[in-house]
Each structure stands twice: as structure tokens, then as C-alpha cells.
Amino acid sequence: MASGADRISDLPEGVLHHILSLLPAHDAVRTCVLAQSWRHHWRFAPAVRLAGCTGWSGGAYTFGPFVDGLLLARRGGAPLDSCDFDLDLDIDLDLGQYDVPKMERRVNSWIRRALRRQIRELRFEVTTTPRRLPLTLEDRNLASEHLTRLELMGVRGNARVLDFSCCPALVDLKMEECEVGSLEMHSPSLKHLRIRYCLFYSNYRTGMSFPSLVSFEFVTNVGRVPVLESMPSLETAKVRYDHFYDDRCDNGRLDDCGDVSCDGCYYYYGPYDYNCMFLEGLTEATDLKLSAYPDLYVFNRDLEWCPAFSKLKTLVLSRWFVSADLGAVIWFLCHAPLLEKLTLKPSKVRNSLMNSEGSYRPLEQPIKASHLQIVEIKCEDVDEIVLKILEVLNATGLPQEKIRIQCPGS
Known part of the structure; x- marks a missing residue:
């Protein structure tokens, strides 16, 4: 503006924090150099969006420490409403074939830290190529009393990960292009479930227990047809089996x-x-x-x-x-x-x-x-x-x- 006045800083803090939550995390953090009053605003943004390391100097080797530091710094800030990971396995997380366990440990630590920030919504998307296996989530339950919505894409979950009983507030789950490595999926609270383009066992049937489910979408998945238990609250369902079964x-x-x-x-x-x-x-x-x-x-x-x-x-x-x-x-x-x-x-x-x-x-x-x-x-x-x-x-x-x-x- 012609006068050079900083009118953005005069906005209410809640508005500023909301604006920062719409930015990729690395851009939100950079606002700390705008002025003294902006030094800590990014710590109170209600959402964190981690969109990968494209354009970063050092690639995955600098992106990982940045995410570690960001989530650690948020420990003293306001609780997070949502956390959004949008990562590419071959770009953001590629530390070389000999560092795959290290990479998976780091990524799983990000999820645990995000859950400890009392987030209500977690979206974790990993883009993979046909030559790469999905990223494996560690063998432990996702535990949060606050999580209400979860989106997983491009990951492999085992029995503990897919037992959502430790997330008593979870009502909305979306899984896409995931590998279901479990004989059971369970949540007593879930109301909306979408499973698309996922891989189920070919030698076993997965049991699915979601007694509170209201809407169910099961589209174009691979493997054996699962066994559905009773869903007395169900209202709408969409099921599509293509030739990948x-x-x-x-x-x-x-x-x-x-x-x-x-x-x-x-x-x-x-x-x-x-x-x-x-x-x-x-x-x-x-x-x-x-x-x-x-x-x-x-x-x-x-x-x-x-x-x-x-x-x-x-x-x-x-x-x-x-x-x-x-x-x-x-x-x-x-x-x-x-x-x-x-x-x-x-x-x-x-x-x-x-x-x-x-x-x-x-x-x-x-x-x-x-x-x-x-x-x-x-x-x-x-x-x-x-x-x-x-x-x-x-x-x-x-x-x-x-x-x-x-x-x-x-």
C-alpha cells in the first residue's frame, strides 16, 4: 500500500493464526522475521501443513530435521486442531535404501508427536510409485482422546494400527491406496468409513467391526472380500468390486x-x-x-x-x-x-x-x-x-x- 503501513499486524490474533494455518509450514515459520510482533504467531496457528521438501536445499536430509524441530517447538504453543502431511516417498523421505528403517522411525515419531498436540484431524498422505512398498506404520495403536478425523494414504497398517479403540472420539476415517495387514479392523465410535483402492490379504479374510457406522464406502479394493459384522446404525453404503479381487x-x-x-x-x-x-x-x-x-x-x-x-x-x-x-x-x-x-x-x-x-x-x-x-x-x-x-x-x-x-x- 502507498503509505507503507502494516495493517495486517492490526488484525485480531485469531484471524492471523487462521491465515497462517492456511500456509505450508515452512512459509508460516518464515513469517517470524517480518517483525518482532510476528516472532511467535506461527506457534499458535491451529493447523500445520507439511507439504514436502520440493525446492529445499538438502532435500530429505534437511526436511526431516525441520519437521522434527517444528513439532517440538509446537509443544509450548496452542493445541493443534489439525495436522496435514502430504509427502512423496521418493522425494521427501528418500534417505537411500539402507536408511529405510531410520526414515520409517522418523515418520512414525511425527505422527505420535502430532497426536500428543491434541489434534482433532490428522491427514497423512504418502505418494508412492509402483516399485515402492507403502510406508509401514509402527506396530502400536494410534492413541488420542481428541482425534475425530483420520485420513491415511499410501501406508501399511497392521493389527494394532487398525484397532482404533484407543481413539474413542474418532468418527471419520478415510483410507486410500493403503495395505491392510491385519485380520481385524475395529472402532466402537466410528461413524463414517471410506476405503478405496486398498490392498487386503489374498489368503485370509479381514473382519471389520464398526458397530456405530452411519455411512460406508468400499470401492475398488484388492484381495479377499472382508467379513462385515453388524452395523445397526448404518444409513448409506456404496460398494463397488472391480476385477481386482x-x-x-x-x-x-x-x-x-x-x-x-x-x-x-x-x-x-x-x-x-x-x-x-x-x-x-x-x-x-x-x-x-x-x-x-x-x-x-x-x-x-x-x-x-x-x-x-x-x-x-x-x-x-x-x-x-x-x-x-x-x-x-x-x-x-x-x-x-x-x-x-x-x-x-x-x-x-x-x-x-x-x-x-x-x-x-x-x-x-x-x-x-x-x-x-x-x-x-x-x-x-x-x-x-x-x-x-x-x-x-x-x-x-x-x-x-x-x-x-x-x-x-x-
Whole structure:
């Protein structure tokens, strides 16, 4: 400004601290040289954002000590509301192949120090390349009475890390591109869970216990389908299984093929006497989206044992769930008595799967869908599957004006 007056310093301290919390940590710290009055403002910023060492002289060898010093200096400052780590494994943390244990110890110490600052939100993202393994979190529980939101990306967590019972206030968890190295995941308090592009065991099933969960998103993960325990508070769920999973028969069946050399069917039967491994955990939902590749046998198996979806009002079914025999569609029409809106996205399924002895057979009983108000069919063209869907819907007594078909040719 023309007068050269420092009007920023006249702002209320709370405003200054908020502004500093929006800056990368190394820029926030540099404000201490602006004036005597700015010397300690950065210590009271409610958020710390560590965005890596790009452009730093010395790279990872200077970035690490800076983070150590920053978190140590915050010990005498105000409690942190949030701490955000956005790191690149090959740039910010690359100390050479012989220093990997040292690097992992340092990173884990950052997380512990951040939690001791009473943070409510922790985001820890590590970008990796296909040639590098995820960064391993140390074998101890994350413990904080204040943490409410946690985001993990590009890390490997074992049994203790993925037992969140030592974070009694945690309500929101997001995991992306992580490796789940545990037979169990648990949190009594968690309400919102998103797991995307994560790697699960291929030789074991992971049990998931989140009794307070309200929303659940499980999309495009790899490995064995986990075992879901009851989630009585669940309202919304989105599940998508692409072709990166191990629960498919090498011989192209939807039941246990009996071939001892078939790795896919080796875990066909659920552990611990679980008849229904996945779908039963979703039965309390009111809003549900389900999508799976056609050769995933778990859902076909689950439909034989799954109880009714007694609260379900909105349902979207894609791929396997709208396969040629329409078994899953009919099952939901019969077992979701309060269903109001149904969206179907048909897919073409090869005959070898549809003719498997283990494929789900439509129930031979009247279909009652008294609450159904609208059915949307989203397809590429009006083919044989769509005509079968219309035949099934006609059997429910649903008026034609409540059926909408959306396709490019319509």
C-alpha cells in the first residue's frame, strides 16, 4: 500500500493464526522475521501443513530435521486442531535404501508427536510409485482422546494400527491406496468409513467391526472380500468390486467348484461359521449402491443366507446384480419391503457364468413391492435383459408410468 503501513499486524490474533494455518509450514515459520510482533504467531496457528521438501536445499536430509524441530517447538504453543502431511516417498523421505528403517522411525515419531498436540484431524498422505512398498506404520495403536478425523494414504497398517479403540472420539476415517495387514479392523465410535483402492490379504479374510457406522464406502479394493459384522446404525453404503479381487473361481463358476487347485474357491466358505460374509452387514441401510464384476461369487453365496433389508428405501444395482437371470433383482424386490426407488444398470454376462449350478435362482413366490414409487433402468440399448426386467416389474403391479428407461437410443 502507498503509505507503507502494516495493517495486517492490526488484525485480531485469531484471524492471523487462521491465515497462517492456511500456509505450508515452512512459509508460516518464515513469517517470524517480518517483525518482532510476528516472532511467535506461527506457534499458535491451529493447523500445520507439511507439504514436502520440493525446492529445499538438502532435500530429505534437511526436511526431516525441520519437521522434527517444528513439532517440538509446537509443544509450548496452542493445541493443534489439525495436522496435514502430504509427502512423496521418493522425494521427501528418500534417505537411500539402507536408511529405510531410520526414515520409517522418523515418520512414525511425527505422527505420535502430532497426536500428543491434541489434534482433532490428522491427514497423512504418502505418494508412492509402483516399485515402492507403502510406508509401514509402527506396530502400536494410534492413541488420542481428541482425534475425530483420520485420513491415511499410501501406508501399511497392521493389527494394532487398525484397532482404533484407543481413539474413542474418532468418527471419520478415510483410507486410500493403503495395505491392510491385519485380520481385524475395529472402532466402537466410528461413524463414517471410506476405503478405496486398498490392498487386503489374498489368503485370509479381514473382519471389520464398526458397530456405530452411519455411512460406508468400499470401492475398488484388492484381495479377499472382508467379513462385515453388524452395523445397526448404518444409513448409506456404496460398494463397488472391480476385477481386482481374489474371490472368483478359476473354473468360471459361482459356487464352490471343488477343485483343490482353485485358489479362488479355497475360501468360498466363510470363517468362524459366518454364513453371510458381507451383505448381512449392510442390511440396516436405507440407501444402498451395489456393483460387482460378474464372476464374484461372494454375493451370489450371500443371497442364500442374507436376512431382509427391512429399512432399505433407495437401491442402485449394477453389473452382476443385474445379470441375465435377474436373481439379485428379484431377491431385493422380495426382501426390501419398504423400497421406494430402484435404479438398475444392466450388464451383459457371459453364458458360462449364468448357467453355473451355483448361480442364484429367483425365488418362486409372489413379488410384493407396495412401496415402490419409481424404477430407473439405465442401459446402452433395450436388449433381452431389459425386456426381462420389464417382465419382472410388470409382475409387481408397478404402473408403466413409474418406469423410466434411459439409454442413448431412447
